[in-house]
Amino acid sequence: MRQFYRAFISTKISLFLLALLAIVMLVGTIVPQLPLGGSEEDYIASWGFGKFARLYAWGLMDIFHTPWFLFLGFVTFLQLLLCTIDGFTTLRRRAVASPDILRMGARRVLDVTDDSMQRLCDFLARRGFRTTSFSEGGSDIVVAQRGLPSRLVSILYHLALFLFVIGFVLTARYVQMGDFYLYPGERRSLPKGQFARGTAEGDSFELELKEFITEQTWFNESYFPRDWKSSLVVYEGGEEKTRETIEVNTPLRYAGITVYQYDFRQDFKLQVSVDDTMESGQGAGALQAGATPVPSVVSGSAYEKFRVPGRIEEFMVRTIYVGTLFDKGDEPEPIVPNTTLYVYKEDAPMGREKLGTLVQDEPLSALGLTFTLTEVREASGLNWRRDPGIPLLWFAFITFMLGMGVRVFLPSYKLTFLHDREAKKVYVGGKVSGLAAYLDEEIGRIAGTLS
Amino acid sequence: MSALSVVETRIFDLLLFGYGLSCLLYLIYLIVPRRLTGRAATSVLVLCLVAHTAVIVLRYAEAQRPPFQTLYESLSWFAWTSVLAYLFAEWRRKIRVTGVIVTAVATAACIYANTLPHGVKPLYPALQSVWFFWHVSVAFASYAIFVVAFAVEVSYLVAARQVRRGRGLAYGLDRDSVIVFHRMAYNLILFGFPLLTFGIFSGAAWAETAWGRYWAWDPKETWSLITWTVYAIYLHAKVTPRWSGGRASALNILGFICMIFTFVGVNWLAKLLGLQSLHLYAV
Incomplete structure (x- = not known):
């Protein structure tokens, strides 16, 4: 065993x-x-x-x-x-090898006089070494250490790795999370963190979205996402507790719960009517038999397929550009909501064909119909998380980095001196750790003192 | 294309030539070890580093953000940090024979970067974080150190072979001087390993702030952990008597391969196998 x-x-x-x-x-x-x-x-x-x-x-x-x-x-x-x-x-344990092994593993053998060992101890003390002396097998042994023992430091960062694993297990076992969409003015109840101060089982708070802000940058003659922000208010017992604006890298942390900005949803309304400018029957080819003819108002969401009453084709709009535009003029300017309208076609590349750009309140004629974007509404996609593993992981990380930092950058010396009284020789050995530790130079200095 | 971009592109083109020339001079120095050739190789490399610094500064001025968002920028930054780390090591430890490998890596990175779009892009919202600078710069610092460690280790293997065959004296090498390379590679990895650890953990901390989870076994995350594990194996191997020689050298080389794969290979793999990855900004 x-x-x-x-x-x-x-x-x-x-x-x-x-x-x-x-x-x-x-x-x-x-x-x-x-x-x-x-x-x-x-x-x-x-x-x-x-x-x-x-x-x-x-x-x-x-x-x-x-x-x-x-x-x-x-x-x-x-x-x-x-x-x-x-x-x-x-x-x-006292980790000092036997006199024979110290003799064999010596890096240097020095000839000494009777008072040399005292001089050695004084010199080591001046150099900041902690010394321990004892006798074994007719020889004097001096163990000198400077810096933190490397084994202790090694244990420290291995212990940190051990804490990492416990942190992962805590996350895997006890993490709670969920996601939801909020339209401006809507509220959502969230459970409070179990370990938050003064929290009882089943306590909750309410989150209200005051405003969802979209910002775009003008880049290469098109829109490039700049930021998404949600202005949130926290209520507890009907009373406002705090309000914060969150964005992708700035979550809201409240009562042991973290709320992240992670998505958005865009809903729209399209007014669709028959294009009067087209010759009679040109756009009627795809009408479904017995279907309600246009005009009508169609509701949908970006990237989701929708149909127009009376038509067999499926349509889709991509990202609807709304919010504020930066870097086009001297000042940020509001974006007139606009998007691209597609119709699904089997023979088109990627299975769909671009019909044109839809700009709010500006009619777009295509396929014998007139499409007018009349309304755009955005919802903020939020997710929440309660992860009890995080504090332990931070602690483990700091411990690990400190341990590794000390191990790698700070010098640690452990020198052994075996004094053979009969032969009047000192066998010097030792080991060091840390990039700034120079064993041979240190032994050289000691040899200089003893000689 | 802005005036800054034009200047930057021209300097970058010259850099390709400069790094190539330096690599050639280091190679000549390796074959015929004359001090003049070695000095010329180092001088050309120092000039390249100065020019490359100018490229980085221009990029920073143009983009108004740290210059390592796109793959072009990352490769350029990688070459720059590798050369910087090497020149520091050469100045401190006189390891000129390893220069050919580092300059070959820098040249390859610059050639690859030159095939990619050079355009400056704004930062995606997910990248607008204080972690962007710390995570990327520290991770690349560790990469640069691993490049030098790899070069030193390969030099050790080649030199040890020459010494075993009795050809070491032509280069002023004996058994003791060769083993210094092996020890230096270990010290370099010992230095780079905490930086890599910081790079991985800062990435996890950033992911926690941006996406709400610190680890998702994303291919890039997993490969960084594979690289970390290989270097951890190397460090353990170095304190195991039977593994501290040739096997440790092999692990160092394997670690370098994993590091390169983490940097560029994962992007190819994700494209090739259609894998989902949250780290495909740098393409």
Whole structure:
């Protein structure tokens, strides 16, 4: 059992587990992962059912949530934990090799006099070393250390990795989230964070969208998205608590909940009538038999197909440009709502054909009809999240970076001096860590003092 | 095209030639190790770095944002940081024999960048964050250090082979001087690894602020973690007696390949396999 334990916490097993994780992650980037996008139907259509079924059965299409990946993660986590514990126990032991090993591993052998060891200790103290002296096998041994012990620092950042894993587990197990759309003036109730101060189970607050702001930049003779902002008001018990304007990288954090700006929806109304300027019957070819003829008002949303009463074709509008335009003139200017109108056609490239640009209150004639964009309404797409893993992950990150920073940049010395009284020699050995640690130079200085 | 863009494009074209020339001079120095050739190679590279700095400054002035949004800009930034890191290492440690590899990487990055659209784009709303600068610049700093570490490691492998065959003396190399390269590669990775860690974590923190989740196993995220894992394996291998030699060298080279794949390969992979990725801004 002990042999198995020692083997399990060996560096070789660490290497093996890390390599295995890397290989699995690699597979996860070659096989499309269903949670990232694309539907099962899409993949069956492009690959065929057989290939899809095989990949699906092995969990390769959601590899990072399969039991065997989680098991692999657990084994790595366990190994990390045991290695950290083992590191602590090693740290408690006096880690000085026997006199014979110190002799064999010496980097330098110096001839000394009787008072040399006292001079050495004084010099080491002046150089900021902490020294411990003891005798073993007829020899005096001095262990000198400067800086934080590298093993302790190593334990620190391995412990941080361990905390990372706990943070991931907390997120995976307890995260709560949801998304919704709000039109200006609408309210939505959200649960309060469980760990927020003074919060009881089932407490909630209300969120109201006051205004949704869209900004565009004029770039290469067209619109380029500049920002989307939601002006939000938080109510608790009918009382206004706070108001904030959020945007993509500035979420609202309130009572343990974070609300993000992540999407928008655009609804429109189109007035459709028969184009009087066209010759009789020109636009009537596609009329459905017995259908209600135009004029009519059609409602729809951007990027969703819609039909005009009396017509068999399907139509679609893309992004409706609204809001404020920057970088076209000297001053920002309001955008007259406009968009592009498409009709779906089997023989057209990408299955649809552009009919023209729809500008609010300006009629567009196409297919024997006149389309007029009369109204545009925008909703803000928000999502909320309560993630108890985040504080721990931040703590782990800061600990890890501090540990790595100390390990890499700050010098740490551990020098050993074996004084052979009979032979009047000192065997100097040691190890250092940190990019700014220079063992040979330090030993050189010491040799200079002793000689 | 603005006047700044025209100047920038012309300098960038000259840079291609400059980096190519420097690479050639380093190669000649490697074959015939004369001090004059080595100095000429370094001088040309320093000139290139100055010109490249001008390109970066012009780009910054034109775009009014850090110049690493598009793939063209990222490749240019990558070449610049790699050369900067190399010249610093060459100044500190006299590793001129590794110059040919770094300049070859910089030349390849610039050639690839030159095939891409040079136009300046405004920042997408998701990129308008303080993390944009820190995440990208620190990640690229780690990439630059890994490029130099890779070059030093390859030089070590080649030099060790020459020494084993008894041809090391022509280059003033013996067993002890060669092992210095191997140790230096380790120190460089030790330096780059925390930076890569910061790059990954700052990306996660940014994703948490922008999208509400810090990790989604997006191909770019996953490949950055693969790269991190390979370098973590390397660092562990270096303290394992049987792995600290040739196997560690192989891991260093593998880490470099993973890093390059994280940088540019993931974009190709996403296009080729139709993978969804939230990191396709830099195309």
